[in-house]
Amino acid sequence: MRRDLPAGPVSVDPVADDDADLADLLRRTVAELTRRYPDYHPEPYVGDAEYFVARLDGRPVGCIALVVHDDLPGVGEVKRLYVDDSARRAGVAQALMSGLEARARERGLTRIVLETGNRQPEAVALYGRLGYVVVDPYHPQGWNEVSIFMARGLAPPEE
Template identity: 45%
Template sequence: MSEIEIRPMRYGSAVVQRLVEAIYADQTVRYGGPDQTRIESFEFDPPDGGFLVAYLDGTPVGCVGWRSHGDDETTAEVKRLFAAPEARNTGVATTLMRAIEQNAKDHGRTRMILETGHAQPEAMALYEKLGYVPIPHFGHYKDTEGVRSYGRPL
């Protein structure tokens, strides 16, 4: 098994944007279109956010980011967790989640929240395995059928 390397990156970088396009393609298959949540690249800049890319054998195969949740300087919202099909079941998503949690914690966050959808059972299983529990819905999809919201203290 190859070692997973995690690198911080800017959300606007070409590498991240290629991964985001892959996320959108996956979401289009699952939901009929990509995530419509408004995102600005600066939201992932430290100290109010962070973005990480996972590499296997020098190839970018996954990503995840966090951004501050509203005016709450203690809560980080996870966005854009993705593992490429060839990297699934290799520990990439778990490694990314642990790394982004630590990154948020290093920037003073004490709680992580996230949302996903009903058509992503593997994501829900991962979050639950990592100790995330259902929380009240929030954000762009809070009133959308099929949304699943999770949180956990860091």
Template identity: 35%
Template sequence: MSPAVEVRIARLDDRLAEPLVRELTHEYVTRYGPGGHTEMARYTPEEFAPPGGLLLLLLEHGEPVAGGAYRRHTDPGTAEVKRMWTHSAHRRRGLARRVLTELEQAAAAEGHRRIFLTTGSRQPEARQLYMAAGYTPLFDLDAPPGALHPLPFEKHLTDRRPAAPDPREALAP
């Protein structure tokens, strides 16, 4: 049986987020060259902090194993997912899907009606994740691999807040 996974809200500049930043930067630089550093420095930690954003980490035994964030997008009612990451030793366990689901639920609870995100053409596993999670590609799926960069996706969110209890149930014996 695998250990319990704890969901924790953090800041991008928190000590707990350091493995996310370090490994994600390495991943971007490995796949895209020096521009990976530019991408990781593009947004301030405040953009991923409430009230406009959120950074979530999944922890096992107090250590981060996956994470992701969203920030307020320029379109009203839209959250933009960024910084999706799963520790290299913990991939293929469904953790990225869990992070994405947690971010969608949090964004919907904050009143966002849509999620927008981009991934790179050199991240086929991310492309597969977003397609499997119900995201609509906003690019030509028939374009040759690597011809497009970035690859934008969107997903319209439904109201995921729990329904109010039926008052008649309170009267039942």
């Protein structure tokens, strides 16, 4: 069954961590993660993150966070990528990733890493299309039976 997708352009903007739209999107992110991984109950907010909200036709439909860890020089981490069901397959996730990568380049980062899971095949496929490849775990928790670690290098910012 085909559903009609919103037609407007996607905008991606930085937001403060107390933004109401972000709070709602993060709540839905955690609900989705817990639905797919019943034993996993993450906190909605990630410490020291820069957050972005995507809007389609002016409506908040997705979010993402960029985290920079002191122990990973030059590396940014993708956290909390989420797109509302109503806006999936409309380019929102790709716009969020592009916005995050642009910000990472502005900050002088040269590599982006992320952790996804084997119960999120659409996310793994998206990251693969964007040039991310599977890598060894980059954080101390390391491998588990569901985690998939991916990364890609960033080209320098365009002048």
